[in-house]
Amino acid sequence: MEQWLATKEEVIEGKTTDVYFVRIEECLLGDNLDKTKVWAEVTTGGIPRDSKNLVFLGLQDVLNLLSEAQLPVNIYSIKEGTVLPNTDINGVKIPFLVIEGAYGDFAIYETPLLGLLCFQSGVGTSALRIRKAAEDRILLSFGIRRMPPTIAPIIDRACYVAGFDGISCVLSAEKLGIEATGTMPHAFIMIKGGIEDAMISFDKHIDSEVSRIALADTFNDERVEVLQALNALGDKLSGVRLDTPSSRKGSFRDIIQEIKWELKQRNREDIKIFLSGGLNEESILELKDIADGFGIGTYVSNSPTIDFALDIVEIESKAIAKRGKFAGRKQIGYCENCQTFLCDDFLKEEIVCQTCGKRMNKLLEKVMENGKILSKHPTPKEIREYVLRQKEERVEL
Numbered sequence: 001m002e003q004w005l006a007t008k009e010e011v012i013e014g015k016t017t018d019v020y021f022v023r024i025e026e027c028l029l030g031d032n033l034d035k036t037k038v039w040a041e042v043t044t045g046g047i048p049r050d051s052k053n054l055v056f057l058g059l060q061d062v063l064n065l066l067s068e069a070q071l072p073v074n075i076y077s078i079k080e081g082t083v084l085p086n087t088d089i090n091g092v093k094i095p096f097l098v099i100e101g102a103y104g105d106f107a108i109y110e111t112p113l114l115g116l117l118c119f120q121s122g123v124g125t126s127a128l129r130i131r132k133a134a135e136d137r138i139l140l141s142f143g144i145r146r147m148p149p150t151i152a153p154i155i156d157r158a159c160y161v162a163g164f165d166g167i168s169c170v171l172s173a174e175k176l177g178i179e180a181t182g183t184m185p186h187a188f189i190m191i192k193g194g195i196e197d198a199m200i201s202f203d204k205h206i207d208s209e210v211s212r213i214a215l216a217d218t219f220n221d222e223r224v225e226v227l228q229a230l231n232a233l234g235d236k237l238s239g240v241r242l243d244t245p246s247s248r249k250g251s252f253r254d255i256i257q258e259i260k261w262e263l264k265q266r267n268r269e270d271i272k273i274f275l276s277g278g279l280n281e282e283s284i285l286e287l288k289d290i291a292d293g294f295g296i297g298t299y300v301s302n303s304p305t306i307d308f309a310l311d312i313v314e315i316e317s318k319a320i321a322k323r324g325k326f327a328g329r330k331q332i333g334y335c336e337n338c339q340t341f342l343c344d345d346f347l348k349e350e351i352v353c354q355t356c357g358k359r360m361n362k363l364l365e366k367v368m369e370n371g372k373i374l375s376k377h378p379t380p381k382e383i384r385e386y387v388l389r390q391k392e393e394r395v396e397l
């Protein structure tokens with residue numbers, strides 16, 4: 001079977017690079033310049049959707065790639081899951097990751113390295129905005145069907161570490177060590193001929209630990225189908241999911257309020273209301289006061305990427321930069337007192353906050369030496385806790 005997918009081996013060999021890197025490596029080798037020592041920084045000129053901060057993700061994959069490719073380079077990076085702006089307090093572009101080594105050794109890996117960081121950071125940034133908008137409502141990642149199946153776990157990992165509560169993909173759940181979440185497809189209700197028979201079948205065959213949540217919009221009005229599902233399962237019904245198509249939505253808010261009223265009349269205010277279908281940040285802000293949870297699909301899985309670039313800022317210990325970039329080795333200072341970021345000389349022993357005068361934490365840490373990964377990477381759960389701690393600090397995302 002012909003597959004338009006790169007294998008892991010092809011990526012490690014550097015075959016997914018842009019051809020111009022292959023050509024200039026040949027030139028550098030021919031001119032004996034391939035061992036030119038450089039310091040190259042990953043920065044970005046902006047963050048999509050007018051976000052003030054991004055979530056830096058993809059570091060683990062970058063380190064695994066460079067280590068498996070056995071590149072004799074040093075890497076300095078901020079922690080995976082750090083939430084920060086793209087420039088410091090003075091407008092200097094923040095270096096998220098730095099490669100130190102011979103340019104000819106790593107040039108062809110620029111393409112896959114950026115691809116790993118740009119995509120995951122893009123999904124994570126959208127997911128954190130959704131997390132913030134939804135406050136404490138349940139958030140589920142439902143977007144993997146919009147993307148190639150091989151990257152489903154990458155999408156779900158980014159959503160999970162950015163604060164989503166659950167994901168729908170079986171493989172992603174296995175990798176993350178959590179339970180996959182879902183209700184039932186419309187196809188099942190159609191085959192069973194209606195919501196009542198579908199719920200009875202689900203209740204008969206599915207482990208009792210799994211929540212009984214009815215998808216209530218297949219053939220009839222949502223209010224009618226919710227009551228049919230309640231009639232079929234009684235006390236066992238724990239929630240309803242409304243996936244109302246846009247052609248029928250009218251006022252979604254009114255539909256939900258009618259359902260809540262009917263449930264209240266029957267003393268079943270405990271039944272949770274989940275919404276899905278084309279939701280975004282605006283719809284969450286609009287509906288979160290009357291919903292218990294949201295299934296978010298395309299908005300996160302098709303997130304705009306963070307357009308990171310890799311640029312040389314030092315050649316053979318001499319600061320140099322192309323137009324639009326800032327020359328020289330930099331460290332990033334972070335002030336816990338006033339939440340500001342400041343780029344300063346990498347070799348400075350101490351970075352002092354220019355706003356409050358306090359000593360700043362240095363964010364760039366050495367994570368790879370001569371191709372060897374220096375420490376164990378945090379688990380997705382640990383990265384998630386780190387992201388959510390920062391969400392409280394950053395007023396604006």
Ligand SMILES: [Zn+2]
Nearest residue numbers: 335338353356
């Ligand atoms: Zn400060």
